Each structure stands twice: as C-alpha cells, then as structure tokens.
Amino acid sequence: MSGNNARACVILFFVSQLLSGCGALLSGSVETDLTALEPGNYTLDPHHTTVLFKVSHLGVSQFVGRFNRARAELDYRPDDSAASAIHASVNIDSLDVNRPDFAETLKSCDWLCAERYPEARFESKGRANQSGNRLIFTGELLFRGVRQPAELGVTINGATTNRLNGDYILGFEARLHFKRSAFAMDKYIPAVGDNVAVEIYAEFIRR
Incomplete structure (x- = not known):
C-alpha cells in the first residue's frame, strides 16, 4: 500500500469513528414504560410522519397511496394512559399516488371529493382500551361529510x-380501518375493495 493510500485509510477510519460518535451522542436512552413517559400535550412532527392507505385492487393486489400533510394532537396521561385523547386530520388535497394525473382523478367527487371535503378527521371519545403499550381509541371518523364510529x-x-434540539419526542404507530361504502364512496366495489386500511408512522413532540 502506498503512503498516500495509507494516509487516506487512516483519515477515513477517524472520520467514520467521529461520525459514529456523533450518532451515539444524538441518540438518547429510550423509555418504553408508558407510565414513565412525560405527561402533557403532544403535537405531530410533520417531518417525521407518514400516512399510508391501502385498498384491494381486482382481488390480487393492494393499491397503496399516501397523504403528505397531516396534523394531530395527543393529550397523554401516563398515570392513566387509557384516559389519554387524540385528534388527527389529513389534508385530502395532499394525496400522493406517484402519478399526478391519477391523483387528480382520485381527488374528484367520484372518489375523495377533496374540493368539497378538504379534510378527514378522527376524534377519540371516552376511555381507550389498553393492552401493554397498545391503546385502542374509540371515536368518530369524519370523511366526505359523513360521520361514522371508528377505532384507532x-x-x-x-x-x-432529541439531543440535537432538546425536543422530547414520542414514537407512534397507528392503524385505522373503515368501509368506504359507509362514506358514500362505493364506486367499483368489489373490483376496488370496500375495506380501506390506514397506517400512520409518526413522532409527536411534547409542547
């Protein structure tokens, strides 16, 4: 190995060690005991949020899309997690299916009717059912101007x-299922499935 190559290897080694050390500094300890988490109001971090939906297509595949803009607030009570509350909404016009022309079709009133109903909202009601670190929030889903009972x-x-900015963050995954026919959107059933699955992967920041 030449002298230049040796020096390059040494530099790369020290750079990798430095970056590894920075990563360790940014990663604080993670508390998973729900009773030990900080209480209070949490707001969704839009930079660390993904909202997906899935629906069967022709009975052989899942059509997957996403919404790029969402808002949510969580009132978390560690002394009684089941008494926590959540309110969430997605901006229908932020639909993303990797094809802008098809997204516009889906935003028409044959489907999502984004211009008339620009948001879909979930609001929890009453106590949640708790099992370990999983909470089942019962509430209402407002979609296309129709309000129906739902579970999140x-x-x-x-x-x-987050040691970079001092934010206290809470990691969060959620699932919601509904029948689109219950919200006056029954076009092409069963070729396009009636059951819609919503998946949310997010971080909340304590205010």
Missing part, C-alpha cells in the same frame, strides 16, 4: 429526548 389502534414505541 395505537402502539406507543417509547419516548426519548
């Missing part, structure tokens, strides 16, 4: 402090 299943992965 939430898994709280834990919480930590």
